[in-house]
Amino acid sequence: MKAAFYFENGGPEVIRFGDLPDPDVGADTVLIRSGWISIEGGDLLNRIHTPPATTPFVPGYQAAGIVEAVGDEVEGLAPGDRVVGFGWNGSHAELFPVSQRHAYRVPDGMDLKSAAIIPIAFGTAHDALFEYGGLKPGETVLVQGAAGGVGLAAVQLAAQHGATVIGTASGAERLARIEPFGLHHGIDYKTQDIADACREITGGKGVDIVLDLAGGRGKDQLVSALRAHGRYAVIGAAEGTLPSFGFFELIRKAMQVTGISFGRDMHTPRVHALLTSLFERFADGGLTMPVDREFALSDAQAAHEHVAGAHPFGRVVMRP
Numbered sequence: 243m244k245a246a247f248y249f250e251n252g253g254p255e256v257i258r259f260g261d262l263p264d265p266d267v268g269a270d271t272v273l274i275r276s277g278w279i280s281i282e283g284g285d286l287l288n289r290i291h292t293p294p295a296t297t298p299f300v301p302g303y304q305a306a307g308i309v310e311a312v313g314d315e316v317e318g319l320a321p322g323d324r325v326v327g328f329g330w331n332g333s334h335a336e337l338f339p340v341s342q343r344h345a346y347r348v349p350d351g352m353d354l355k356s357a358a359i360i361p362i363a364f365g366t367a368h369d370a371l372f373e374y375g376g377l378k379p380g381e382t383v384l385v386q387g388a389a390g391g392v393g394l395a396a397v398q399l400a401a402q403h404g405a406t407v408i409g410t411a412s413g414a415e416r417l418a419r420i421e422p423f424g425l426h427h428g429i430d431y432k433t434q435d436i437a438d439a440c441r442e443i444t445g446g447k448g449v450d451i452v453l454d455l456a457g458g459r460g461k462d463q464l465v466s467a468l469r470a471h472g473r474y475a476v477i478g479a480a481e482g483t484l485p486s487f488g489f490f491e492l493i494r495k496a497m498q499v500t501g502i503s504f505g506r507d508m509h510t511p512r513v514h515a516l517l518t519s520l521f522e523r524f525a526d527g528g529l530t531m532p533v534d535r536e537f538a539l540s541d542a543q544a545a546h547e548h549v550a551g552a553h554p555f556g557r558v559v560m561r562p
């Protein structure tokens with residue numbers, strides 16, 4: 243099969259493209275012939291930080307396509323079915339092997355490109371806001387990194403739940419583009435102090451819940467923007483560096499800090515049901531995700547460069 247792969251951590255330049263052996267089909271495997279491959283924020287984080295378990299390493303969390311083959315123990319899915327799959331790696335390839343528990347049937351009428359960008363972005367945002375965040379209507383949410391995939395999903399889900407949504411992005415033009423998704427207040431994280439802006443918006447009270455998708459140096463401003471007893475969801479580090487929390491910092495605000503790892507929950511019946519409902523909301527037009535740009539898989543290096551450096555709005559996808 244053709245695949246994008248790398249041998250060591252680094253920037254987009256470590257990505258190569260070529261022929262690799264087809265993946266094995268284990269007893270529990272659903273082998274997907276990829277139709278559309280999403281580039282997830284975590285694909286970049288892994289490329290930079292996570293030492294490849296084996297080499298050549300095929301990165302990539304998510305792709306949608308047609309089932310090519312199934313293992314002996316797989317029930318309910320057969321060659322020809324349309325699915326979107328999750329794996330800790332492997333989606334940047336013509337053939338993507340996932341476990342049965344990480345294969346989600348694509349509803350009739352939904353195109354594979356849409357299916358390829360829904361589960362991780364919307365599922366992560368949903369879990370951070372509701373399953374672990376306990377968001378209630380009328381509360382105020384701060385989404386750091388609101389123009390990205392998880393961020394745009396969070397803005398829509400929080401606004402539709404009756405929350406006041408504050409989001410950050412780099413520049414007024416990007417913030418204006420987020421407004422139709424439900425953003426009530428935009429903050430340019432490059433030029434504004436996030437904590438000052440949030441205090442002004444909330445009348446000095448602070449926000450109820452923070453979704454941190456960027457990590458890095460912005461974290462201190464996010465902590466400062468949070469009210470006492472507020473909730474802080476640690477989700478991602480799109481800025482590229484990993485901050486930490488101080489002992490007294492946590493005590494002073496009596497903060498609840500929750501680490502989100504949606505991939506850990508994606509095999510569960512709860513998440514299968516959640517994704518079914520999110521697919522329905524997407525199909526009904528209640529949720530949407532802009533595709534910023536499409537690349538050929540053979541241009542995976544350029545695609546990663548675009549995601550890393552060009553401030554895409556929404557998702558970037560690749561096609562084998």
Ligand SMILES: NC(=O)c1ccc[n+]([C@@H]2O[C@H](COP(=O)([O-])OP(=O)(O)OC[C@H]3O[C@@H](n4cnc5c(N)ncnc54)[C@H](OP(=O)(O)O)[C@@H]3O)[C@@H](O)[C@H]2O)c1
Nearest residue numbers: 283284387389390391392412456478479480481502503504
């Ligand atoms: N824990 C989990 O289960 C989980 C699940 C999914 C994703 N994630 C992580 O969440 C993060 C976001 O994922 P994604 O798929 O949404 O990524 P994405 O689509 O690439 O978006 C990343 C966003 O981060 C923003 N950003 C970058 N640097 C920033 C900074 N210094 N301050 C504020 N915002 C900044 C960017 O905004 P501008 O372009 O406007 O600058 C961009 O819109 C990634 O680190 C990913 O690994 C975690």
